[in-house]
Amino acid sequence: MGVAVSIQQLVKSFGSLRALDGVSLDIAEGEFFGLLGPNGAGKTTLISCLAGLVRPDQGQLSVLGCDVLADYREARRRLGVVPQELVFDPFFSVRETLRIQSGYFGIRNNEAWIDEILENLDLTAKANVNMRRLSGGMKRRVLVAQALVHKPPVIVLDEPTAGVDVELRQGLWHFVQRLNREGHTVILTTHYLEEAEALCGRIAMLKQGRIVALDTTSNLLARFTRHTLNLRLSNESGLPEALRVRATSNEGTWVFRLAGFDEIEPLLAAIRQAGCTIDDLRLTQTDLEDVFVGVMQAADVREGMAVR
């Protein structure tokens, strides 16, 4: 597999704000890649640099080997971007919008593909409706459709499901997953971490313009995995001191943080030996949200700004 997107030592400042501070990242063809980070981390700036909307101060970016500045025409043909802002041109209908967008990419007679996109995004019934008359969710779908008119091998979705209902979210992800299976590289930024966890094979986490974590989703989850065992005992005071130091008490529930499943059995054995009876037991697993919080806190500590 070749490299779909290559970003090398990317630096971009807006006045005194360093939005991107030396970001390097390679995304392989066919990946479903997640770009996560808090507001202001630099995700949209990174995507805007890739799309040619923002000019970097330093560094190189290429899409499928085409430099986004020197070879901008070829780079842009290979890239489809769904912008974060809900923007539209109020003069045109949905179909006119998509025809015009096709023309911008040098494509005429694109009706068959436009019909297919409309069908897949459940927009067929709205094809001849003016953009002004669409709901927010519908406008969002048109934005996705506009990014796909030229069948770009690399698709960038900048928070495409912000403010979108569950049904559309599901439909959109089915369509994007299908495109990914058909070989399109997908880059996604989102605030919904469960989405990133479910969809992305690999994830980069950004903070203050720097990459603070970059790994496969499963490795990230494994690295930060803390199974949590929540126990409610019938005789709380009976928990021996040796176990008590390993747990925290939360409204009568003892919470044990475990590195792995193998720690469960010895713990339960020790509790039995102490003569305690378990009333209730619950095991929870780490999700991407815990990983995210962990990574961001670790980055804070590295920056020497941990809040105590």
Next chain:
Amino acid sequence: MTGFRTLLYKEVLRFWKVSFQTVAAPVLTALLYLLIFSHVLDAQVLVNGVRYAAFLIPGLVMMSVLQNAFANSSSSLIQSKVTGSIVFVLLPPISYVEFFLAYVVAALLRGLMVGLGVLVATAWLAPLTFVAPFWILAFAIMGGGIMGSLGMIAGIWADKFDQLAGFQNFLIMPLTMLSGVFYSIHSLPLFWQQVSHFNPVFYMIDGFRFGFFGVSDVAPGTSLAVVAVSFIIVALTTLALLRSGYKLRY
């Protein structure tokens, strides 16, 4: 060239869909100017041997071409900048030259359409001649091109609608109103005649009017040269702005 053609088509469609406001309204405004001024002055005033109403018509036609060409590119750009829909034009592989040509040609088309509308609406009110049609076309096209291009500069520069309105009302409007649309500059005091020679719009109007009556305040060749040089300067400035990405690509 499909990118350029599509952008041009979209720009034309944009004003055509609201043509009542963008074409019909300015035609009516110009017609009202003519009715009022010719009612008051036609019987008393001869300019360069031409009756005032006839003298005024080419001026109004050209003023409409210029103002509407400026309005088209500037309002299209500021609207798409403010709403954010400019991104649809910035993401595709459209070169800055195609971008420039599409906006200027669309602006010119609207200017010419309004100008033709004004001519048709007013021609029956006074006897008009068309002594040199080539000059008429040359000045209309270059004048519209200059204003379409200036409209792009204003639209790119302005961040808000009131900045654009400032550009339009405090620069374009005085330049066109004080260019000899309503009078021959020979009727002005000497000082203001000299000031008028620094206004490029004066040469556009004067040369355009020469095409109708064969008489003008300055030689039409001089006017054409001034207008051509102005066009080149404004076009190169606009192209340089687009190439640098000024206020479009940050």
